[in-house]
Amino acid sequence: MPKAQETTLEIDLKALKHNFTYLKSKLQSNSKFLAVVKAFGYGSDACKIAQYLQDFNVDYFAVAYVNEGVELRNAGISKPILVLHPQAANFKKLIEHCLEPSLYNAKVLNEFIKIAVEEKQTDYPIHIKFNTGLNRLGFWENDVEYVVSKLKLTQSVKVKSIFSHLAASEDLNEKEFTENQIENFKSISSKFIDAIGYKPMTHICNTSGILNYPGAHFDMVRSGIGLYGFGNSEKENENFKPIATLKTIISQIHLIEKGESVGYNRAFKSDDFLKTATLPIGHADGIGRQYGNGKGFVTINGQKAPIVGNVCMDMIMVNITNIDCKEGDEVIVFDQNNTAETLAEATKTISYELITSISQRVKRVFIK
Numbered sequence: 001m002p003k004a005q006e007t008t009l010e011i012d013l014k015a016l017k018h019n020f021t022y023l024k025s026k027l028q029s030n031s032k033f034l035a036v037v038k039a040f041g042y043g044s045d046a047c048k049i050a051q052y053l054q055d056f057n058v059d060y061f062a063v064a065y066v067n068e069g070v071e072l073r074n075a076g077i078s079k080p081i082l083v084l085h086p087q088a089a090n091f092k093k094l095i096e097h098c099l100e101p102s103l104y105n106a107k108v109l110n111e112f113i114k115i116a117v118e119e120k121q122t123d124y125p126i127h128i129k130f131n132t133g134l135n136r137l138g139f140w141e142n143d144v145e146y147v148v149s150k151l152k153l154t155q156s157v158k159v160k161s162i163f164s165h166l167a168a169s170e171d172l173n174e175k176e177f178t179e180n181q182i183e184n185f186k187s188i189s190s191k192f193i194d195a196i197g198y199k200p201m202t203h204i205c206n207t208s209g210i211l212n213y214p215g216a217h218f219d220m221v222r223s224g225i226g227l228y229g230f231g232n233s234e235k236e237n238e239n240f241k242p243i244a245t246l247k248t249i250i251s252q253i254h255l256i257e258k259g260e261s262v263g264y265n266r267a268f269k270s271d272d273f274l275k276t277a278t279l280p281i282g283h284a285d286g287i288g289r290q291y292g293n294g295k296g297f298v299t300i301n302g303q304k305a306p307i308v309g310n311v312c313m314d315m316i317m318v319n320i321t322n323i324d325c326k327e328g329d330e331v332i333v334f335d336q337n338n339t340a341e342t343l344a345e346a347t348k349t350i351s352y353e354l355i356t357s358i359s360q361r362v363k364r365v366f367i368k
């Protein structure tokens, strides 16, 4: 791999293929695969990831918002795209780009039907979201009759799928709760299908659901984090390869005398001689202030260098007192060995937050 000459996020497409193949191997042949590429493909690059996956047997893509779907269409993605959390203000744009909305309450359902009628649509594909315990978005089981009655009044839309989302698929202590969600979803599905008279696809599993609830894959699964190389436990992680490596370089080395301070607010005051390296990556690049003052660290020539003082907008300073290195040397923020998950854990957050925070100004490089 090339040595970094500036802050760079390297995306390893071979690792992506590995993760996809592994997840696919967990499915029955009749379960479709939806790749979740919201939030810039979990901080990597949604368009590149989708273009790459489109050539494999990915059946569906999902994003959170309409604008994310529009970007995929502009990048030539032709497979169906589910928009998980569209806002009514964007419904016209959604239809113009052949995106498929998740509709989760009476207000958005009725607003969408109204716009589909105005736009002279027939059988426009929609997805109905049911809440089975996450209590975030979705109709309840006792809304089935209402939803079906509304749908029967119009030819403008057709339900492509009904789905729900698990609250704790990674937590085996919550197995009973999750199995209840799955049972509730089965009951909703059969009521819905009976009432509407045709069979939309059904789906409930995210990455951890795929691994932990093989009996709940139904017609499709929705995987995000696993594609990017993380599970939600050490055991889940075993078979994934993180696709992203975040690298930077040493801009400058400083020798700090006892009694001097480093960085803004003089947050670090040295009680001994110290050598620091200044790196061109800061909170505007996605390394939040919570990583400052010794919590976060990078790896230089195989050795751990903790962040000294506060994280600045465009820089961090790290302690290299005992590391043999020089200006211009490569620095690993995270890679397959020093993972984003380990770094995230140092500030009690999760891989999802760290990788989706890597800002758009960080250069992306793809490795085939």
Ligand SMILES: *Cc1c(COP(=O)(O)O)cnc(C)c1O
Binding pocket: 036, 084, 165, 205, 206, 207, 208, 222, 223, 224, 225, 226
């Ligand atoms: C983000 C999201 C997913 C993907 O979850 P992972 O844990 O990343 O696999 C699936 N379904 C819904 C509704 C989501 O919002």
